[in-house]
Amino acid sequence: MSDTRHDVAEFTSSLNDLVHQRTRLGILTIVQEGGKVDFGYLQDALGLTGGNLSQHLTVLQAAGLVHIDKGYEGKRARTWVSKTKAGSRALRDEVSALKALVAHIEGIGS
Amino acid sequence: MTNLLTLEAEDVLSSVDALRRRVRSDRNLHWLPLALFSTLTLVSAPLYYRWQWSIPQAVSCYRSGGHYVVTCAGYDRLPASGILTQGFTLNSLGTWLSFYWIAGLIMVSLVIAQWYRTRSNRMGLRMHRWPIVVTTMSLLAIAWIKSSPGDIRPPFSASSHVWDAGATPLWIVVIGLWILVWPERSITSVVFGVGFSAIVWGVSEYPAAGFLRWDGLGGWVTNSNFDVYTVVLPGIYLVLGALFVSARCHDQRRRLRQRGY
Numbered sequence: 001m002s003d004t005r006h007d008v009a010e011f012t013s014s015l016n017d018l019v020h021q022r023t024r025l026g027i028l029t030i031v032q033e034g035g036k037v038d039f040g041y042l043q044d045a046l047g048l049t050g051g052n053l054s055q056h057l058t059v060l061q062a063a064g065l066v067h068i069d070k071g072y073e074g075k076r077a078r079t080w081v082s083k084t085k086a087g088s089r090a091l092r093d094e095v096s097a098l099k100a101l102v103a104h105i106e107g108i109g110s
Numbered sequence: 111m112t113n114l115l116t117l118e119a120e121d122v123l124s125s126v127d128a129l130r131r132r133v134r135s136d137r138n139l140h141w142l143p144l145a146l147f148s149t150l151t152l153v154s155a156p157l158y159y160r161w162q163w164s165i166p167q168a169v170s171c172y173r174s175g176g177h178y179v180v181t182c183a184g185y186d187r188l189p190a191s192g193i194l195t196q197g198f199t200l201n202s203l204g205t206w207l208s209f210y211w212i213a214g215l216i217m218v219s220l221v222i223a224q225w226y227r228t229r230s231n232r233m234g235l236r237m238h239r240w241p242i243v244v245t246t247m248s249l250l251a252i253a254w255i256k257s258s259p260g261d262i263r264p265p266f267s268a269s270s271h272v273w274d275a276g277a278t279p280l281w282i283v284v285i286g287l288w289i290l291v292w293p294e295r296s297i298t299s300v301v302f303g304v305g306f307s308a309i310v311w312g313v314s315e316y317p318a319a320g321f322l323r324w325d326g327l328g329g330w331v332t333n334s335n336f337d338v339y340t341v342v343l344p345g346i347y348l349v350l351g352a353l354f355v356s357a358r359c360h361d362q363r364r365r366l367r368q369r370g371y
Contacts, residue, residue: 022122029126033133033295038234045132073231080236095126098119105116 018063019094023048023056028091031066031083039079057081065090132366137237139229140294141356143222144302147283148348150214154279155341211279212250219246219286226293237293245289249282277314280344284310298358302351309347313340 019025026046031037043053060066065087069080219242226239284307291299 022125025122025126026129029129030133033130034137034235036236037133038236041234044234045129095123098123102116102119102123105119 018059019065019090021056023052024060025091025094027053027056027060027081028065028083028087028094031081032088032091036069036080036082039081042081060087128366131362133235134296135359135362135366136233136235137293138296138355138359138362139226139237140290140296140299141352141359142225143218143242143287143290144348144352144355146218146221147287148345148352150218151280151283151341151345151348154210154214155345215246215250215279215282215286219243222286222290241289241292242286246282246286249285253278253282277310277340280310280314280341283344283348298355302355306344306347306351309344313343 019028023046027042030042030045034041039050039053039057042048042057043050046053048056057066057068061068063086064084067082067084069082071078071080223239223243226237226242230237230239284303287299287303287306291303
């Protein structure tokens with residue numbers, strides 16, 4: 001039993017706290033698939049308020065996981081969010097860790 | 111504890127997957143380019159028709175064996191009258207038809223670029239819109255230069271040194287569709303692209319008479335290596351593709367909406 005706990009703890013420790021947060025993982029997923037994504041699109045897809053999304057983006061930008069580009073299109077102010085190499089890697093690692101964790105626990109159960 | 115962990119991890123993975131599907135579904139704008147290319151292709155079909163009434167009785171054409179050699183007696187007496195037949199000869203697609211394809215391909219690529227621009231601005235997903243225009247223009251320029259080594263002549267004529275089977279415009283459509291596969295990022299568009307390439311290759315390599323043991327419709331042959339089905343078959347495939355992609359995209363969005371994405 002203690003061995004099992006130890007194994008699971010090993011898998012959970014491989015999860016990245018910064019990315020593991022569900023909303024941030026969602027932002028990285030959308031940006032990974034979409035390339036350059038507008039702030040409004042992220043807000044709509046994740047069902048967040050502007051302030052909430054801004055906070056998450058600030059954290060991800062500070063960690064170098066996303067790139068934020070502010071500008072104008074005509075008279076309309078737009079904020080575009082795009083991925084960085086570190087962001088793509090972090091997302092890939094996180095998804096792999098989660099898959100490995102699920103596979104491991106299912107292995108214990110069977 | 112472990113069950114809770116599994117449930118949470120599975121739930122997160124399922125959310126990631128649903129978000130990925132949503133973005134892909136939103137990027138799925140392939141149906142309009144397919145519809146435009148199919149219209150362009152199918153509308154060109156009647157232009158390949160060599161009107162019977164415009165050909166004097168003295169002109170008679172026949173195929174020679176299984177080879178796609180059309181021999182015409184009285185060929186030199188063919189009138190160059192009528193807007194559709196102007197410039198037509200039995201061995202080339204003709205000036206008028208060439209310009210139809212040039213204007214059509216340029217216009218379609220510009221409409222596609224505008225479509226991607228409008229939709230990506232509205233949705234908030236930036237998509238590159240210029241590759242399709244740049245590729246089409248470059249291919250047209252290459253075809254033009256290659257077809258007129260000594261003098262300025264419209265491309266796609268039978269004297270062209272490249273793709274002289276008359277299927278050049280279709281190959282430009284093939285390459286255009288492959289360019290659009292990148293922003294789509296869907297397996298469907300890749301599978302569709304492979305199928306379309308195979309069809310265009312098939313119709314340009316094996317004209318109807320040899321491939322289907324069918325001698326074509328009387329008068330529907332304008333080029334020694336070109337039958338009207340060369341454009342009809344790919345055109346129909348593009349129409350079916352546009353309908354399929356549109357229906358699939360609609361269905362995907364409906365399912366995602368049901369799941370709250």
